[in-house]
Amino acid sequence: MILQGKIWLFGDNIDTDAIIAARYLSTTEPEELAAHLMEDVKPDFPGLVQKGDIIVAGNNFGCGSSREHAPLAIKGAGVSCVIARSFARIFYRNSINIGLPILECEEDFSWLKSGEDQLKVNLELGKIIHLQSGREYSAAPFPRFMQELIARGGLVEYVKTRLASR
Amino acid sequence: MSNSFGMTMVEKILAAKAAKDRVVPGELVNVEVDLALGNDITAPVAIKEFKRFGLDRVFDPEKIVLVPDHFTPNKDIAAAEQAQVLRHFAKEYGLKYYFEVGRMGIEHALLPEQGLVRPGMIIIGADSHTCTYGALGAFATGVGSTDLAAAMAIGEAWFKVPATIRFEYNGQMPEWVSGKDLILLTIGKIGVEGARYRAMEFAGSAIDSLPMDGRLTMANMAIEAGGKCGYMQPDQITFEYLEGRVDRAYTSVYSDSNASYESTQIFDVSKLEPQVAFPPSPDNVFPVSDAKGIELDQVVIGSCTNGRIDDLRAAASVIRGKKVKEGLRLLIIPATQQIYRQAMEEGLLADFIDAEAAVSTPTCGPCLGGHMGILAKGEKALATTNRNFVGRMGHPESEVYLSNPAVAAASAVAGTIVHPGEVLS
């Protein structure tokens, strides 16, 4: 899968309260959650982010609570992919389980121009291209088991296959 | 089987449930789960996913626990409807463990208290603080709602076997220092990602004598260091806690003496001061003396971290016969109905009410900025909870400090953050 979009830059340790504050958790609709995505960190973000955009962050993205509302809100906003230097484990797990592509990349991307620069991402190869400069970067591709989960459309589809084979 | 190198407690539990002789860190395993937990925020998402399987039964109605604790007693119509999803699902699928308001408590205080947690179990919960149960020698970790849905259907979950870091705490802890201070010290030292994807084994002479409530507090906050789980190996204190609570046999599991750890951290706690985490992160930790004089608008004593009976006893012993500082709100939230009742019988609730604190029914409430104690713009709170991220307890420009219950109670009396010794002298 090839994704291409404008990037939005965030820092280290963006927690799930920052991604979607608890006061909005009384819904599970991705679109409704998306209306408040990153509101406490960047209040104008819900109005700026567009379908296909890519979130680029530092270390430990998605730390804090286990709320699946966080990747759901990101998916609901149409964000095509999240690239970070590292992810908190439950966030990582949740993203894969709901089919939100995420890539772990050691690279320091903090020099990118937020809301301007564009990246092109090849998920299978873990390849990232900065369109403005043509520079190429590599990210850790998914472990095989996770590729399988994604290929099957996430954990729900995986479980359906398991149930059908009983 | 060769015994040239051993396994940690967590590796052994995962190996056993994956029906393997041994597992190594990094390996992916599919395991049976012994208990799967959801709450009023995460279970509705899981239930929606579960319904997509089109099943007319769950894998085992005795192994799923639903606890409406975050926005209950229902804070508004939307919350009421979420709680209703749990209630209806529990009834429709005949779940044995659904805890209604009036019989419930904050999930991570409730499950061990009700005897649902035993050594050697694998427990997943769609709540990050599920790691609390490691204090009883179980492998317990937080997952997402989709994981919960899958577990409710097939009773399994996938895991990457975590590497283990051993944390050793030696020496006798000074007065007013508790499990909360050990874990804050640890998170302050290694940072919010210091144990990312790792298991945290807590050991040492200070742990050997730490009561179960303090152990639960420590395991509870493993996630604040990024840990997959935190645990103590079962011992006499564990067995005494389990006595009379669990009605089933269990097998205690221990790390081999030649187990391999990724690293070991050693702390001398004999001169430790109570610790305070400054906003906006649980790893922003300083001794209480560095926090002295910070003015507060609200103090919260409760949550799955520090809302247990030992916590209420410590707070009451500081506040007894004193008054909450004028202009400050002190909220006391016993974590379960049983703790509430015990606190009543021991006269602790009277101590709090005489001090002019507000005592609430069990709920997560202000811990996640849900209800029952939200902060206004610019307000500062000291809480015995586990997270102090931006906006965690209310307005994005409010601030939360974290401490143990004795420091919290003393600070409610002083109006500023203080060491309990100062209020009592």
Ligand code: SF4
């Ligand atoms: S008390 Fe706080 S940390 Fe614990 S389960 Fe409730 S919201 Fe989560």
